[in-house]
Amino acid sequence: MIAMEPIGVVRSGLKSRGGEANGKEATLEIFPRYRGGLDGLDHLSSIDVIWYGHLSKETLRVIPMYSSELKGVFATRSPDRPNPILVSTVRLLSIDIDKGEVKVEGLDALDGSPILDIKHPTKPKR
Amino acid sequence: MIAMEPIGVVRSGLKSRGGEANGKEATLEIFPRYRGGLDGLDHLSSIDVIWYGHLSKETLRVIPMYSSELKGVFATRSPDRPNPILVSTVRLLSIDIDKGEVKVEGLDALDGSPILDIKHPTKPKR
Numbered sequence: 172m173i174a175m176e177p178i179g180v181v182r183s184g185l186k187s188r189g190g191e192a193n194g195k196e197a198t199l200e201i202f203p204r205y206r207g208g209l210d211g212l213d214h215l216s217s218i219d220v221i222w223y224g225h226l227s228k229e230t231l232r233v234i235p236m237y238s239s240e241l242k243g244v245f246a247t248r249s250p251d252r253p254n255p256i257l258v259s260t261v262r263l264l265s266i267d268i269d270k271g272e273v274k275v276e277g278l279d280a281l282d283g284s285p286i287l288d289i290k291h292p293t294k295p296k297r
Numbered sequence: 298m299i300a301m302e303p304i305g306v307v308r309s310g311l312k313s314r315g316g317e318a319n320g321k322e323a324t325l326e327i328f329p330r331y332r333g334g335l336d337g338l339d340h341l342s343s344i345d346v347i348w349y350g351h352l353s354k355e356t357l358r359v360i361p362m363y364s365s366e367l368k369g370v371f372a373t374r375s376p377d378r379p380n381p382i383l384v385s386t387v388r389l390l391s392i393d394i395d396k397g398e399v400k401v402e403g404l405d406a407l408d409g410s411p412i413l414d415i416k417h418p419t420k421p422k423r
Contacts, residue, residue, distance in 0.1 A: 173349055173411060175299045175380045205379060208357040210369030218371075221382050223299055231334040243336030245344075245415035253331060254301045254413045256347050256382055285299060287380045289371035 177285035178205040179271065181222060185281050188226065188250075192279035196264065199278075199286055201271035209268045212289070218263050218273075221288035222280045224255030260292050303411035304331040305397070307348060311407050314352065314376075318405035322390065325404075325412055327397035335394050338415070344389050344399075347414035348406045350381030386418050 183197035184190075199220065201209060212218065232241050233249040244252045257280065264274040273289070309323035310316075325346065327335060338344065358367050359375040370378045383406065390400040399415070 173301045173303065173413070175301070175382075177299065178379055205357065208369045208371040208379070210358065211372040212369060215372060219384070221380075221384075231331065232336065243334045243338060245334040246337040246341060246417055248417050248419060252414060253304055253334070254347075256301075256414050258345070258347075258384060258416070287299070288378060288382050290374050290384070291372055293374060 175287055177223065177287060178202060178208075178289075179286040181278065181280045181282060181284040181286060183278065183280060183282040185279070188281065192277055194276065196274060196276055197278040197280065199273040199275060199289070201273060201286070203271060206268055206271045209266060209273065212263070212273070213266050215263055215291060217260055217292050218275070219290040219292045220259050220261055220275065220278060220280070220286065221290065222257050222259070223285040223287055224250045224257050225284055226281060227251050227255035229253050256287065301413055303349070303413060304328060304415075305412040307404065307406045307408060307410040307412060309404065309406060309408040311405070314407065318403055320402065322400060322402055323404040323406065325399040325401060325415070327399060327412070329397060332394055332397045335392060335399065338389070338399070339392050341389055341417060343386055343418050344401070345416040345418045346385050346387055346401065346404060346406070346412065347416065348383050348385070349411040349413055350376045350383050351410055352407060353377050353381035355379050382413065
């Protein structure tokens with residue numbers, strides 16, 4: 172078993188699944204002891220947010236969006252999966268390190284989702 | 298605290314940090330109870346592997362590769378960070394679902410790293 176402590180929590184208008192995140196603002200509320208890790212983030216235009224799907228269900232097969240076929244969950248990005256570690260690349264709007272507030276646009280995490288990590292975004296190699 | 302069970306383990310020639318992963322093969326050994334989630338993965342040419350940096354150090358500031366400046370860790374993709382959830386997009390070579398073996402190329406995870414998730418890769422939004 173691997174144990175992790177959230178570095179913060181998502182504050183968002185998305186209160187239930189199925190809402191639209193595009194174009195909407197959310198705030199990453201970073202806990203005091205982790206705020207030093209935000210130094211230099213203000214130079215980025217987008218970031219990867221790694222969050223935990225606290226309302227996700229553990230499943231091995233899902234019907235992906237825009238499909239009618241049951242698929243192995245690892246071939247999809249469904250939020251329902253054995254370890255719901257969810258990765259969203261979002262636009263960075265502003266940072267207040269003292270308050271621990273990171274404002275972003277387009278985050279598809281529900282209000283109250285634990286934040287596990289923030290990273291510099293990268294282009295996938297294909 | 299959030300607890301997760303690894304879905305598998307990395308078998309790789311990379312035994313210590315600083316090795317080169319480009320062009321090298323590694324095997325994702327998926328534990329029996331999670332193998333059903335691999336159905337349909339064989340249609341993909343690349344996948345995102347989410348692994349746990351079991352040798353990572355917890356730190357808030359790092360000197361990134363190709364830089365001499367100390368930076369907040371959340372502005373980087375350093376393996377050393379509060380929750381070392383590491384995301385690598387790799388080329389998919391072959392899958393044997395019965396054996397739970399997924400062969401990939403270019404994975405920068407050390408031998409023995411716990412695997413937390415596998416996902417369909419996506420282009421980041423910017």
